[in-house]
């Protein structure tokens with residue numbers, strides 16, 4: 858089951874464009890509805906999601922560019 862935020866998740870678009878896709882998309886966005894994704898957890902809670910936040914909870918500064 859896909860994450861419900863697939864269509865408008867900014868980081869998901871970056872994954873696709875930067876070819877890092879399969880690791881994140883298959884591991885998080887298209888797995889268990891994205892429930893293991895730290896971005897989704899924040900969003901579900903109505904909190905702001907930093908653009909640099911990866912699904913695994915780490916930050917990647919280059920995502921801000």
Ligand code: SF4
Nearest residue numbers: 860866886891894897
């Ligand atoms: S799983 Fe995470 S990174 Fe993937 S679309 Fe959902 S919120 Fe975005």
